[in-house]
Structure formats: structure tokens, C-alpha cells
Amino acid sequence: MVRTERSPAGTAQGVVRAPFDVYRLPDATLVVDVQSPLASVHATRFVIPLLPLGDATPPIPRLNPKVSMDGQPWVLATHFATTVDNRILTHPVGSVADQEWVIKGALDFLVNGF
16 A cells, blocks of 8 residues: 555645635635634535625624624625635635634534524
8 A cells, every 4th residue: 555645634735724714716705714724634615605794684693793804894694604625715815713703603503503
């Protein structure tokens, strides 16, 4: 059996992923990468879309908290969370790491209802 070298956890094509970095998808949607770098065993990342505050339907505050990136308000569309191919998350356009607990609270509400 021949062993091959693996990329370190949280990397793809030599890119280290920082928790709560924001990326722009090819369709221009902004998403927050919420997957732990320790769970990078597949070629996908778990992301949550960000919607412009005015475009979102009335949010459920706990499920869809308002977050701010570069002074702009966004709604975290937790109910639209999905996976994407990690190769399309090439260059972060921002970060919402300073709002980690609000985002984790939204995920907790999605899964547990409280």
C-alpha cells in the first residue's frame, strides 16, 4: 500500500479556511463558511447565505440574525444553509468572525428550536 500526502484539515488547493469568512459564489451570492477546519474531510463546505437586509422576508430574529460586514447590514439566511464545492470558495471578501456567537446561536435554533 502506498500512502499519499493529504492536505491539512481546512485547506483546499493550499487555501487555509478561517471560520466565518465570507465568500462570493459564482452567482454573486455571499455566503459565510461555518464549517470547522477540523471537519474538512470532504470536498465540500457548509455555508449560510447572507441576504441584503431589504431583500429578506421578515426574519425570525433568532434564526435569521442581522450581521454586519464592512458596515453593511445583512441577514443570515440560516434556513437556506447548504454545502458547496470547496473549490469555488477561493478568496474571502470579508469576515463575520466577530459575530461568531450570534451565528452559532442561529445554527442552534435551526437544529434544536431554541
